[in-house]
Amino acid sequence: MSADHPIYEVFRQERRGRPFEHAGSVAAPDAEFAEAWAREQYGRRGESVALWLVPRDAIRTVDEWADEFGLKYRRVDGYSIKERLKEARERASARAG
Amino acid sequence: MNELLLGLADDELVLGWRDSEWTGIAPVLEEDVAFSSIAQNEIGHARAVYQLLTDDADALAFDRALDEYRCAPLVELRLLDWAHTIARRWLYEEADRIRIAALRSDADPAVSGLAAKIDREEVYHRMHAEMWHERLRDESRFRDAVAELWPYALGVLEADQRAELARRVGLEEVAAVERGTHTDELAELWNEMTMVRRSAPAGAQW
């Protein structure tokens, strides 16, 4: 499924401070050609302030997860703060009153 | 009119025209895109130099008679094979580097400032030419193309700058093909370049 020449993935930064986002790829024999070519393909209309070029082989994809036991306390929605806060406020105003 | 600057502008205009002949047919798509940027930069350089010399850059670029152009024969040649094209790019960038370096110390700040700007863009042209040169230098068709174009390349520069060019590219200085006579190829190019413009009266808007 892959080409028989190296693929470099291109990540571009649109403005300083923004994240680098995947923008596409170039087929190139080495990093030097990849740079020369990506520079024009992803920067000629001033749409990027910076690029990262990464050989495709260097990228490890992680896209499978296991949460068999629904360990929601690791996520914000695992807490039901609203109920307890309401209770605590009612008790506090009862004490004050 | 400053012959040196006009020669520079005309070189960039005509070389930009020649480099644009690869639009859509370069050996690799990625290279096609990159090469087009080089051609656009060349046209941009021509325009900027014409603007130093006149208020109407388009008129200077397109409305002269054929024998009023000051380009070097190197850029006029039609070279529709990649070995010759890269050979010309590489030789031209080496020659131009020397020419631009001299212009950077011109007494006129408009000239030296413009030369500095051009120089900064040409950094990428040089990188590109060197990148290809490294890959092609052992190919006999490339070496033959360099040998063939070498006398033309020398003709891009003033006589006192040629020894340095020879040193830089590692070739013996030989008799240059000088500016002053135009090739038949330029006549063909000029004809096509100006055909639309000539179809309307002078001063027509486009």
Place this chain on the structure above:
Amino acid sequence: MAAAEIPHDEQALLAYVQAGGQVEATDRLPEDYRSKLIKFIEMHGNSELMGVLPEREWIQRAPTLQRKLALTAKVQDEVGHAQLIYRVVEDLGKPREQCLADLVNGKAKFHNVFHYPTRTWGDVGVIAWLVDAAAIISQKALLKCSYAPYARIMKKICWEESFHILHGRDVVLALVTGTPEQFELVQEAVNRWWGPLMQFHGTPIPKEDDPMFHWRIKSQGNEEARQQFLEGYVPQVLELGLELPDPKLRRNENGVWEYSEPDWDELKHVVTGHGPCTEERLAFRRRFLEQETWVRDIVLAT
């Protein structure tokens, strides 16, 4: 949606994409979907690349330095689009070399408009304005393509195409406000390009019958696209004092554009490789592809 959740079962995947779900290059694609993607996306890549040929000679003839630069940049974008698109096809399993070989050997298709000659500077304006406008309507719809890698490159493509339309319209405006001869250049070009433009979006088959709609590769029907084009651009053409060569063209009381039936036979004839310039352009491409094989052999060898 994580990869593990994309249904591997073909029916489930079909339901998923028909509900608007998107799929990545790393997902397992049913063969029918994958082969349709390749066919559709490859044709797009071929079209961008073949679109260069009618326009490239006008770079050389541009009457001002600004127009030369703008046109060079436009055509450069198109080559760039071809690069992006063929990369997507390659990641789907068909190498670029194979795509290019099929193209130059007449085994693959490209859009009708790129089989026709360009005759004047008027064509330059009309193509950049109206042909690119017709294309951008389809391309905007493809932003919703179920195959995410293709949908993503469409974003860059649409952004760049918007520059082209501006450039084209500017060229046309300069001509229609110039000399009578220059106005005539545009009118004459419009007369020639109108037929191919009306055919461009394809026959008005209902989208449910369009094989490319099944997997939501396309999400817009052909007639929907054409109506959008007419709605947007007919008024813009007419307001310049130009005429359109179709006496039946009108917007009816329901807001639907009526027009003379496009020549569907011509469309079929052209896209199957019998356009006025097809042979010559493919031969031109083939010549340089073959001539520079040695470059690819050296350079792309690592």
